Amino acid sequence: MDLDSKKTSIWGKYTPSFFMLHVGTKEPLDDLNKLSEEAQATFVHEFIHFLQDLFTTYGLINIIHTVDVVREISVEIFGNKNDSFSIPCSIPPKSIAWTNSELFRLYSGSQDVERNSGAVFAIEINELEIPENDTNIEIILKLQDLEFDDEYDIKFGSFCILEGMAYLIEKELFPSTPKPDFFPYKIVESVAEHIFKEKIVTEALIAICEVSLDLFNPSERFVDLCKKMMKSEIIPKTSDEVFEFAKQYRILFNRIEYNNQELYLELFEDSKKSIINYYTSDEFIPMKEWLDSLFEKVRVYREKNNFSFANLVKWKKHPMEKIISLFDDLGIPLMTNDENLYWSTAHEQAISLNAISEVYKVLLKGHTHCEMKEYCKNFTDIKTDEFCDNRPWERVTHDELCPFATIWKMWHLHEKEIRQ
DSSP states (O other), X not given: OOEEEOSSSSOEEEETTTTEEEEOSSSOSSOGGGSOHHHHHXXXXXXXXXXXXXXXXXXXHHHHHHHHHHHHHHHHHHHSOSSEEESSOOOOTXXXXXXXXXXXXXXXXXXXXXXXXXXXXXXXXXXEEOTTSOEEEEEEEEEEETTTTEEEEEEEOHHHHHHHHHHHHHHHHOTTOOOOOHHHXXXXXXXXXXXXXXXXXXXXXXXXXXXXXXXXXXHHHHHHHHHHHHHTTOOOOSHHHHHHHXXXXXXXETTEEEOHHHHHHHHHHHHHHHHHTTOOSGGGHHHHHHHHHHHHHHHHHHHTSOOOTGGGGGOTTSTTHHHHHHHHHHOOSEEEOTTOOXXXXXXXXXXXXXXXXXXXXXXXXXXXXXXXXXXXXXXXXXXXXXXXXXXXXXXXXXXXXXXXXXXXXXXXXXXXXXXX
């Protein structure tokens, strides 16, 4: 699920769990302070998605799930006696990755809705049975389209919460941000207004999103939290009110009861190990060390420095100051612009995450090309050829391996032929 920002003339994109960020501008990204305000606003929006990957429970389980999918497919490929496999690959039915994929479809909610206006007038809560799992909650929003005077339904999920939260922070730091599409950017505001019967202060609404993303099914928590606060006659005016109220929540996971912070920390180590375990070759020891360092910095921010997304909007006079401070400390593996230029503040091997993403798209989506061609052409001495556009896995036979071929070979996928 890529997170796209199409709300301004400068669009952006973030690829969850692969830490890749794109700002749709021709401006160079080497000095964020020199970007136009419009480009800065889009950068902030996409950088928030990067932080959501690392600082929320939902982000951590998405990383774990993405790695699990690759692992399950690999087991299926090499567990088969055939000397070839077809793409796209299917996740083995009834496997843990298959069950979790079904759950993530539920958790994500609607993603493609062509509506630019609306107001929530009813919320339906449905219990769904997911095979090999407990009963799960689906949230259906019934909306009135104010432009066409008709009604429509959407599934309220993490997609709307992730995008809504990023937009709220962007808008608060950059008030001149143009009005976005109603879906997905304004859905959280409409849901909260429907439940509280009034508009909620932005700082408090960001905190509601933040608390919600510390559960596997964020929309369930979002609606429940708002309803419980309303029942308690609390209309939150600050993030602290939300965080204090949310302390009552307990989450049962693997038969153990956790609060929000405890569950996050329980999954933190698994997430870190998962992404590090992509790398099965000693060649990538520096990358593994960088990832370990990144996660440990995040742990300190979350556990000891009380990191909060809501606190980011308290720096309105200097909107980029806190963001750049986080950026300088954490870094990000890959940033690109519309000129096909690349920047990274991480280890030089961090480009391998982009290569893993490309391999993932071949295996899961059936892609037959590699989108790193421009990178290899402009930033390496590697000669690109027709295999970049068709059958990039064939490049594993070249004397000099490109990033894609390096990952393909590291995972021994070259030992099998691909059927198309």
